[in-house]
Amino acid sequence: MLAAHLDPLVSSVFSLMAIASLVLAFVMLGSRWLNNYLYAFAAESWMIATLSAAVGYYGGYPELYLIAILTALFRGLFLPYLVWRIIRRLNVAREIHEILQPSSALVVGAFCVIFALAVSYKVGSSLGLAGTVAVLALTVMLSMKLIGFLMLAVRHEALSQILGLLVLENGIFLGAQILVPGMPLFIEIVILFDLLIVVACFGVLVQYLVAHVGSTSSLELKRLVG
């Protein structure tokens, strides 16, 4: 596989980008302002697009250039634009209802990364890949997954939940670029389009929430229990 036979320099570049994406996930976790989430998410998407292009260049997968362009356009520009429109229409600037202070959330997030590292280390060493960029990719993939779930759990603003879901997907996408760069182009493009539809659906639903429930905080969603 690609990750096992990389030039040390290239391997470090990949690692740097993966870690930068993880740090951006922490930026989202540690912030209260919805705009900051959005900028961090857009930056993360651009980082992933760059990574796709880099993997395409060094690994010899020219189709990844197309994925890189589509990622940058969809995840880096169009999705943030859609979410930004929702933010502007809703007039919510910050998260008011957090269960966990951002500082505590950062600590919990750090534990998530340690757990992810333990799992990936075990899987990586059983594959004979210990110490390669593959383990790091798996770690980042799993930790972004866990951080996304953490954001879903401790944030209550509808927009934070949408962005939490997008972080979940970003993690998978990032890991997939390094671990399975040969994944068929068709599937990747369909998944990208799928994400657009998801966000469009969320946009419509958020409007319904405002119109019929009168709030976008999931703390107000407590009619249905038992």
Added chain:
Amino acid sequence: MVGALLLAMMIAPAVAALACIVGRGPRRAEALNLIASGICFGCAVPLVAMSGDGPYRYWSDYIILDMPGSWVLLCSAIVYLLASIYAVGYMRLLDADTKLWSFYALFAAFALTILLSTVMNNAGLYWIAIELTTLVSTFLVGFERTAESIEAAWKYIIVVSAGISLALLGTVLFYWAGSLVLGPTYDMTWDALRDAAPQMNAPLATLAFLLVLVGYGTKVGLAPMHTWLPDAHSESPAPISAMLSGALLNGAMLGIFRYLIVADAAGIGGLARSTLVAFGVFSLLIGALFIVRQSGIKRLMAYSSIEHMGVVALGLGFGGLFGIAGALYHMLNHSLNKSLMFFGAGNVMRSLGTKEIGDIHGIADQFPVQGALWLAGAVAITGAPPFGLFLSEFVILRAGLHRSHIWAALAMLVLLIVIFIGFLNHFRRMYFNHGTGEAVRARPFSAWCVVPMWLALLPLLLFGVWWPQGMWSHFTAIAATMPGAMP
């Protein structure tokens, strides 16, 4: 021939959905959807019969018609037909003629996505089909635009999207595990995965399988990932509740079934099955606890769906000929029975104007015919003879009476008894208690609302006393493709 039928089956709902959007007439929309569902059912029956000579592959291997897929296809087509008939009567009660076209367009599209998911031969495309079912059905769940239904729709899309993203992660990890065997680029068909599985790295395959199981398990409604299910099933219009419960859950269960085959081939079948059995028992437990103390009539049905998906999971987990055959038979019986239950609940809810079990009484006097049908359905869904669910639950229980899973079989038995008592106790109150206040004048309903209940109950009774030979040989052939499953 198979290709033509399959194509007709996919084109019919697609055309109906588009025509509803273009035409926008309420009566025309319901006719279009009804015709499409009739075509789907008409194509599904011969497809099941023909799938034995297959599998048939189309479109450079992206589409497959195999035996388990065709079976779920049939279950979904049956529910689609019944729900379409029922929807004609039910949706007219809602006084929503102006936006009925959008309901039927979404309805047909929802059916299309479920049917598509059963014939996807590529694990990635299967994931996308399941994701699309969520996106379409969210708007059906929130169709009534009340605060409750929007809340249910929001919880549904958030919980299920988060859950299903775990399945995507599992799919990517399976692809990775396969790429270490088959080379960096390959088509991720179910067969390719199964063939690569024996050489897959076991810890990686285990991780991937567990992620997939939790991911699709969310969609199936296995506890503890079931939290969206009672809300979505109780707040959507009754025909949609039937579709969610009878068609969608089976469609996602098919994914678990297909990955179970891969797990068996990878030599991690033991762990995979034990996990599935544990989820099954826990679903039964959650179902039992919430059924006993339930106050909403449609939520009662929703928890019963969790229970029955738990039973199907137990059947797949126990494995063996009896386990697999019982689980597949249970899918069909549950589809029929749960449609019947949701139709009955929808009728009672609409005519009495309440969802609370406590406010419903004297059904036996007010609705002699449809009340009797609904009561028969309630007896059937708790697994009492002589209905189909008794037979399938009995066979699954028999499969569990095997050294390794005996505790699960016993737990299943106890919990089924608890559910039997709890569920029928609610029906006793609704049928034979007479309210203190003045009797609410029940609104009459049309034959559209009662005929599908007959259409669901009669086959259910038939399948309870006679397990058709054709079905049995279909199940035997499916179980034979799972070598790891034989005890």
